[in-house]
Amino acid sequence: MSADRVPVIGLTSGTIPSDEQHRPPRVGQNQTYVQALLRAGAAPLLIPNLADRHLLRAVYERLHGLLLTGGGDVDPVHYGEVAHEKCGIPSPERDETEMALVRWAVDEGKPLLAICRGIQVLNVALGGSLYQDIEAQVPGAGRHDWYPGHPRTLRAHRVACLAGSRLADFMASRSLEVNTLHHQAIKEPAPALEITGTAPDGIAEAVEVAGHPFALGVQWHPEELAEEDIRAQGLFNALAEASKL
Numbered sequence: 001m002s003a004d005r006v007p008v009i010g011l012t013s014g015t016i017p018s019d020e021q022h023r024p025p026r027v028g029q030n031q032t033y034v035q036a037l038l039r040a041g042a043a044p045l046l047i048p049n050l051a052d053r054h055l056l057r058a059v060y061e062r063l064h065g066l067l068l069t070g071g072g073d074v075d076p077v078h079y080g081e082v083a084h085e086k087c088g089i090p091s092p093e094r095d096e097t098e099m100a101l102v103r104w105a106v107d108e109g110k111p112l113l114a115i116c117r118g119i120q121v122l123n124v125a126l127g128g129s130l131y132q133d134i135e136a137q138v139p140g141a142g143r144h145d146w147y148p149g150h151p152r153t154l155r156a157h158r159v160a161c162l163a164g165s166r167l168a169d170f171m172a173s174r175s176l177e178v179n180t181l182h183h184q185a186i187k188e189p190a191p192a193l194e195i196t197g198t199a200p201d202g203i204a205e206a207v208e209v210a211g212h213p214f215a216l217g218v219q220w221h222p223e224e225l226a227e228e229d230i231r232a233q234g235l236f237n238a239l240a241e242a243s244k245l
Helices: 031-039 053-060 092-108 117-125 166-171 230-243
Strands: 008-012 014-016 026-028 043-047 065-068 112-115 157-161 175-178 193-198 204-209 215-218
Touching: 008 031, 008 092, 008 230, 014 092, 031 043, 031 230, 043 053, 053 092, 065 092, 065 117, 065 230, 092 112, 092 117, 112 117, 112 230, 117 204, 117 215, 157 166, 157 204, 166 193, 166 204, 166 215, 166 230
Parallel strands: 008 043, 008 065, 065 112, 112 215
Antiparallel strands: 014 026, 157 175, 157 193, 193 204, 204 215
16 A cells, blocks of 8 residues: 555554653553554554644644543533543643534544543534433442453454444444443533444443434443454454545
8 A cells, every 4th residue: 555545544543651760741542552554554644632722723633533442531511510420630732632522522533432532532522411420420330340360352342333333233243241441421512413333231332423424432441342243343444444435
């Protein structure tokens, strides 16, 4: 494949704090995202958190697609709530960076795949809200926070996919077994989103942006499964294909 046909996919990043070896804070992301994009034939580009919107826009305009990655909790101030005691410490720079990227991509039709925290950012950026802690706020919910102490590939529950959805098409199935590494979830979906996948307890596990060429969010971590699971890898392949257009 010639370089001019390789889709460049931007993936959002987190800040790794200084450690006991006295290394300064770093920008980083799990390699499983990068490897899944490489297998899809895409060129990954790590996006730092940028407060300067002019600089962020310069990065965004060079991308053919966007991957919103997992990470910490979104600040509930963005959906009009005070922080629950089980809500994690927010990253204002990451929240602002990712929500700007989401809004641009949705408004302009740029292909977008949002994973775990990413589906939550997608929902909040478009006007939705979150359960700040599933165990505390959703009576009768199953366990979704199978971490730490468990393999990241542990398939802990099933997801029912909406018939006719892009998710069901890409995964070639109406029912999936997925890993689950989150304690927050969509509460009120944004008006532009359609829920296309649910857990047995009713928690939203996948969404799509109505009328968008390719904007899909999943609550699980397909990048951790993709090396061994062709259906999980299919999500990244679909993002890469959409980003070539």
